[in-house]
Amino acid sequence: MKILIVEDEPKTGDYLKQGLVEAGFNVDLVRDGMDGLHFGMTDVYDLIVLDVMLPGLDGWRVLQALRKAGKEMPVLFLTAKDSVDDRVKGLELGADDYLVKPFAFSELLARVRTLLRRGAKNKEVDALHAADLELDLLRRRVTRAGKRIDLTAKEFALLELLLRRRGEVLPRSLIASQVWDMNFDSDTNVIEVAVRRLRAKIDDGFEPKLIRTVRGMGYVLEEQECE
Amino acid sequence: MKILIVEDEPKTGDYLKQGLVEAGFNVDLVRDGMDGLHFGMTDVYDLIVLDVMLPGLDGWRVLQALRKAGKEMPVLFLTAKDSVDDRVKGLELGADDYLVKPFAFSELLARVRTLLRRGAKNKEVDALHAADLELDLLRRRVTRAGKRIDLTAKEFALLELLLRRRGEVLPRSLIASQVWDMNFDSDTNVIEVAVRRLRAKIDDGFEPKLIRTVRGMGYVLEEQECE
DNA sequence: GGAAGACAATGAAAATACTGATCGTCGAGG
DNA sequence: CCTCGACGATCAGTATTTTCATTGTCTTCC
Structure with missing residues (x-):
């Protein structure tokens, strides 16, 4: 993507x-409207995150020009102003969603995923699987072996991350920055604790165990036990 | 098409x-009601997107005239925010769906496709269902288990949003922007209160409970309780 | 066996959600 | 013009869930 x-x-x-x-x-990443337009026209993107206030060519014009050229990718608008007009203007020009600065990164990520999901109409994106574990992104529900499991927001975010990057060993620092909005503070063991709780819910009592810890590296979610 | x-x-x-x-x-594309009526009468369209506020002949009259002349194509109404009466009037006059300005283009496209897929035949859009709950867009009436329920405008708007996106977890920021015209102000709990009142009317005393809260995420309306 | 990292259990604090009451606004009817 | 009632926003208090630090034990690897 x-x-x-x-x-x-x-x-x-x-x-x-x-x-x-x-x-x-x-x-x-580009820094101004001209570059934005140029990149948007010449390359193929699944989504554009577009600031309104830009030097030279402002966000609206970029959007307008892209749409006129028949570019249909979803556009997420970033507006600094609290004005309703900006939002209206953006939506009328063909933006798909907007976010008012300042915003939490996790909020942006959620919107980006929603837009991509809607655009793709890809059924697979609505749910993530691994072995007999299913994670329903829309309903924010998890089942394992057909049994419903309730997760907290953090647990869900963590599991989602692990599932999206399944098979990859995720270093703690990455997990910290994605799930928590923090830069890894080594003197905390939040992550261990969170992983533990997640395991208690999705791995305890089930086989195979999905979350594997890689000593000194981080954690991986993998479907097959490689013995 | x-x-x-x-x-x-x-x-x-x-x-x-x-x-x-x-x-x-x-x-x-035509710019006013007269042209709209003329084109609609003389040509054959699979769907009409009709603004309410038009110079000269307004959208209602255009719609009325078309329907009187036996034109059955689906009509998607564009109405301004807050004019509840407009929407009701539009539906009563035979519109098939409506969209409140401002809207994201992707939303319009989705509705257009829905209407075309369904064809002009069954106008199920004037009622939304979930379990034994029915929301009649036309009469602005809600019933659950056959029992009539009175909702206020806000409650209705909220329920309509939940029903239209049923099964999806709607973040509070989204609800705030759709039902209220505001950018989510975290220091207010209007949404909680509104949800509470809505629940009191449509969930209290009924089973299953339709509105589920997803802590830290938002609310979903879902038909099936999975235990 | 020792050290480093992983796991488990707890409880207090913080964040989040729910609820009932109150208050201001607006429109209808007297 | 005033009153009343409905509605919706806000507040405050409560309940609940979630987070995270602490503590201690266990496992792994050298």
Whole structure:
């Protein structure tokens, strides 16, 4: 999944890019409207995150130009102003959703996923599977071996991350930044505790065990026990 | 598939047309009620997108006249926010669905496709269902287990949103922007209160409970309780 | 066996949600 | 013009869930 970010403010832009890359997306970041338009026209993106306030060509014009050129990818608008008009304008010009700054990264990620899911109409994106575990993204429900399991928000986020990157060993620092909005503070064991609780719910009493810990590295979710 | 758009505001009209053309439809766009009526009468369309506020002949009259002349094609109404009466009137006059401005284009496209898929035959859109709950958009009436329930405007809007996106967990920010015209102000609990009142009316004393809260996420309306 | 990391259990604190009451606003009817 | 009632927003208090630090034990690897 390829995403274009058009954001002039360096900090915000870098932050967004890093977060989305860590979430497993392929991300391009440009700093102004002209570049945004150019990239949007010449490359193929599954989604664009577009700031309204841009030097030179503003976000609306970029959007307008892209739509005129027949580009249909979903666009998520970032508006700094609290004004309803901005939002109206954005939506009328063909934006699919908007977010008012400042926002939590997790909020953005959720919207991005919703838009991608809707656009793709891809059934597989609505649920993630591993062995007899199913995670229903829409209903935010989890079942294992047909049995419903209640997860807390954090547990759900953690499991979602593990499932999306299944087979990959996820370092603690990555998990910390994706599930918690924090930079890994080594003097805490939140992650261990969270993993433990998650295991208690989805692995205890079931086979095979899905969450494996890789000593000194992090955690992986994998379907097959490789003996 | 041929679609007629009747919309006076140039920008909106252009974008609708552009988008629908790109989506593969054959689109005619006219700017006022008279033209709308004329085109609608003389040509054959599979669907009409009709703005309410039009110079000269307003949307209702256009719709009324078309229906009187025996035109049965589905009509999607565009109405301004807050004008509850407009929506009711539109549905009573034979519209098949409505959309409140401002809306995301993707939303319009989804509704258009739904209407076309269903064809002009059954206008099920004027009622939404879930379990033994029925929401009659036309009469603005709600019944559960055959028992009539009175809802206020906000309660109705909230329930309508939940029903239209049934099965989806709706984040509070989304609810805030759809039902209230605000950007989610975390220091208010309007939503909780509204949900509470809605629950009191449609869930208290009935089974199954339809509105489920997903802590830290939002609310879902779902028909099946999976224990 | 020792050290480092992983796991488990607890409880207090924080965050989140629910509820009933109150208050202001607006429109209808007197 | 005033009153009343319905509605919706806000508040405050309560209940609940969730988080996370602490503590201690266990496992693994050297």
